[in-house]
Amino acid sequence: MGLSKSFQLVLFIVFGLLTYRTYTIENNEVQDQGEVALANYLQYVQTIDQWHGSGEALYQRMSKAFSFQFFQYINNTDSNDNFTHGSLLRPADDFASKIFNVELGHVQNFTDGRLQVRLDTTSVLSPSFNDLEQTATLLISAYVALMLLFTVLMQVHRRRINYAAEYITHIPDLSFLAIEQSRFPGVLHPIGKALEICRSQLKLSLDRIHKENDQLTKTAYQDPVSGFSTRQRFAQHIESITKSKTQQYGVLVVVRAAELATINQLFGRTAGDDYLGKLATCIRKSVSNLGLSYCFRISSGDFVIFIDRITLNEGEQFLEQLKCYLDEYAQSTKSDSVAHAGMVPYQQGSEPVALMTLADTAVSVAQTLGPNHYYQMEKLSGNEQSGNDHWKVTIDDLINRRSIKFFQQPIQPCNSDTQIYRELLARFYNSEGKNLPTTTVIAMAERYDMSIELDKMIVTQTIKLLTENPTITGKVGINISAPSALQDNFTMWLKDILSKHRAIAARLVFEINESGMQTNLESSHQFVTQIHKVGAKIAIERFGLGFTSFKFFREVQPDFIKLDSSYSQNIEQNNNNKFFVRMIVDIAKRIGILVIATGVEKQEEKFILEKLLVDGLQGYYIAKPEVLLIKQ
Structure with a gap:
């Protein structure tokens, strides 16, 4: 029961009890007054001890002193003296008599007759009834007034509560x-x-x-290294351009940090992050004086810049400015190249895939032009494949001219009984002597099925290097692509040329990417078997990224496995990496395979990996790559 109904019930009970109490008091008063009136009558009637007259005369005598509701005298012998006045029944309109039940009747016997009377109660009831009526009126008025006041207060109270409730409902x-x-x-x-x-x-x-x-x-x-937005934001932005209903136009620039992989390999990941951060600074400075622009880092080494409301011709100012900053950065670090840029126009409704393909082609062309170059390409010019064609010509040219340089990076053995090797890192340059991005060269060679010719050139130049430079001793490792290693014609060619240089072959270790080798275990096993026949060794690099079955160990049987650098990074804090390395080392030792940890950049990493009993360590902390000059 609510507060309002409870209060009304309590108020009703209180006023009911007060009314009842008032009635009780007045009723008691009426009874007392009735007893007094009856006593007075009895005292008076005693003065008439005997009566021998008519009943009417008796009534006339007694009515002078009392009022009667009913009067009846019955003579015992003479009915003519009988007299009756009034009625024993109370009048229907006598409400007071119904409220207060008082009996003022009396029966008196005389010598000649019998007298029965009932006194009129008006004089007795009227004062008490009036008092009761006045009190009841006051109580009912007070009750109604209180109820009205309570109703008004409850309405005010309810409005306040409703205000509070409405306020609370708006909080969400x-x-x-x-x-x-x-x-x-x-x-x-x-x-x-x-x-x-x-x-x-x-x-x-x-x-x-x-x-x-x-x-x-x-x-x-937000990318933590460059401070630019991430690929997710880029996808949202380019989608908004595609779906825009309003007029939009501008240029899209792809800046490719093609030297990232080389810097990570030569100087470590910290240097790579520093390189990306400074490249982002160059981009940021270049767009500072232009219109509205948006910068994104969409992959490890690719940046995308949208510059609104400028044409391709006007965008060349940005590219020139960017090249100046890149050249300054390259000069300050004494590096050959920093990045390349490709620019294409866009407008609302542009297809994202076609737009990015065009921009990627523009970057590919820029990479063939030399360090820090840029290239602009018109949309729908019909030359969308010219960048790739340009790469085909460039790779064919560097193969014919044998435009290759070698860096070397030693691998430190973890004990004196283990024979490890030094790795030769190939770097390429164009006809003008300007460096080309190694990763892109290899990727484009694979795209155009030129990887076999490129790998043949690398092998022949390595044999030439070792033949003409007797001061280079010990085993050396060179990288060849998995697509080449899985081709029978390349395997036969390699076996044939190594057979002619047995002494050199015994010093060579061919490094091949694990993910590529796992695509065809039968061909991989055939390659390893044929190379072993001529005395060369096989190392599987970046081991652990695509590894799904230890069947690879049993089927291929390489001589070395080089763990991916991600397993060395902060291994002192990563128990999962420790467990994986320990498991690989245990299995490898059982079947005679040497395990080399790569990407070692801190002393803590070196100590942990040595405790895990790897056979060799390679990385920036162990030794930096050094340039090797080929004797002409």
């Missing part, structure tokens, strides 16, 4: 208007105060949550 809408304290006076004041405190605290909490959410969003969608 993040509506934080100030509380009207005037609506919560008296006992409701704590509610208003509590709501105001709740409002303030919720607002502070939501502001803090929004701030933290913005920070998390920024962290999630």
